[in-house]
Amino acid sequence: MDNTIDFLVIGAGPGGYACAFRAADLGRDVTIVDAREALGGVCLNEGCIPSKALLHAAEVIGEARHMSGWGITFGAPKIDLDALRAKKDSIVGHLTGGLGAIAGRRKVKTRQGTARFSGPDTVTIDGKTLGFKQAVIAVGSSPITLPGWPEDPRIWDSTAALELRAIPERLAIVGGGIIGLEMATIYSALGSDVTVIELADGLAAGADPQAVALLRTALEDDGITIHTATQVQTVKAAKTALTLACSGAFTGEIQADAIIQSVGRRANGGQIDAQAAGLTVTAQGVITADTAGQTAQPNIFAIGDVTGNPMLAHRATHQGHIAAEVACGHRAALDTALIPSVAYTNPELAWVGLTEAQAKAEGHTIKTSSFPWAASGRNLASGGGDGLTKLVYDPATNRLLGATIIGRHAGELLSELTLAMEMGATLEDIALTVHAHPTLSETTAFAAERALGTLTDL
């Protein structure tokens, strides 16, 4: 077939472009197809990056307000929403433009369109059928929409929320996971009166409850109302307000000028006619792939959110590299269980490996050790609030099994612990490593020293 593509990547998110670029570096003739005009997928265009830009704005607003306690008063912020949106968009544009340049340097062909499989080695892109030798499915995930809700422009998903259409006076956020809490942080700082409604007993499912409790207190101190163990029964749209009827721990009605739905994401496996290629798509929209990215079809790989949880960009990137290598004949696999999670809230919440509860549920004999940030000089001197560095370890070997950090820059601080775990580090390894003073990273060494009984900072 004349139109046969050597290496086709469907989806240009962090998994897709990483895979495409790696394959190009390995000598393949790569075509990447995506419905968006710009590369970068959800992460760059309407997820990780724009939310971080807005979270930065939120952080500065919060910091400025806190400075009144230091004798420095800035007054209420004046927010030019159009300028803020333009700034966010320019950052996104800069990064997606950079990706385009990187693709160009690698001679990766980009093609805008919606690809669907029409056979085990053919796709149809907007009506045109093309063959491929190998394909990688990297079509990601989409926000879940709750059934039975009215159609209303004031009901947003995370994508719409990051478009920064308006700053609603009253904002209800349904879903207290990472995305919901980040949205709460942003809009609360911008001036909205935010209420978060979460079905489960706790926020940020899967995270350490002790750390989540600190996060909840901090968010509530910033004026955010949080209802956990609460279910939204109905949503009614009237001209003056949206009304959420709730039951559970909180029973009653909540009036809002906008609602953000952030109840999770669903894999997009059902959108590409995968069955035509002989692939099975689960009820959750997932296309199953092994640690090497291989699907049931030897010439088709799947990476990223479409392969299921955890739906995180950094996982997708690593899967993308591996799939490209395996497709090019290398032996590779995502040979780790350590995928870090970070909520870029204020304060940040980050964790990796086993949490205390998870470790116990899996039958591990573990101990924990933590260092409260109230005793960290650097934290206090830089205006930080309450925080915690908590380590989960095996008392027989002192090997680190998991870590949770809550506090400013927790996401950055986590990498030391992720590397430590990848290298099989023990508490001694961490405690004997000289950490600069005064830093937030010291809290990691302090937590290790505390477990070893050598701590002199408490």
Added chain:
Amino acid sequence: MSDIIASPSTRRLARERGIDIDAVAKRTGRQTIAPEDLNEKSGSPSGYTSYWDVDHSQYGPVTTEPLSRFALVTARNLAAAQALIPAVTHHDRADVSAVEQLRQSWKNDAASQGVKLTALAFHVTALARCLRHFPRFNASLSRDGTSLTLKTYVHIGIAVDTPSGLMVPVIRDADQKGLWQIAAEIIDLATRASARKIGGGEMGGASMTITSLGGIGGTAFTPIVNPPEVAILGITRTQTETVWDGDTPRPVPMVPLDLSYDHRVINGADAARFMSHYCALIADPRNLLI
């Protein structure tokens, strides 16, 4: 920082136990050292077994004595050599009539020079000649086994049984020394080895080693190659054997010779040729002059 990779906890454990991590790395041939490598057991390449986990006193009265550090080092090296080298032992015999005749006729000369002209001196001389002729026997493999270092010098190690254990002092440039000098050096080195007065510089770097039980007994044995050398020559007690010259029986003193060699470097045919050449040099010492 050290070139050796070991985690902070491993480095601390080594310090607590008084173990030199660099030495462990050298001994194990590894660049990355884990806590397990600091256990004495890990020195044995054969790994851990339960063979030695026996309470011997249940079978009768026993006493226990610790091995000397010297003996521990030797044990470790021998275990490694036995485990790591695919060794073969080739057996042969050499007619020592002529050598014994020469020793008898030179006895007075030797005595007047204050030298004891031993049979071993002839063996060292013959082996040095032989190594010149067979350069692959005068070689060492690289650690990874991918290259062979050929030596242009000929140094002969002599295994000496001392009260404190086995030592191998070395006669340097044996191919360039006369019989008298070699004989004198053997006596000197053996005497000083027994008194543990051998310097570190007087051991190591041999081309091959001779281990002789000739003064004690035995008819054959299988010596262990002394790495990084690739071969070792064992000698047991000379026996008079009957050799037939046609129909005429003739008593001939024959010395049994056992050549153990690293089969990765030396083939059986090479070993047989090496020993034939060696036996010819011993049988007719005039060949040593050529």
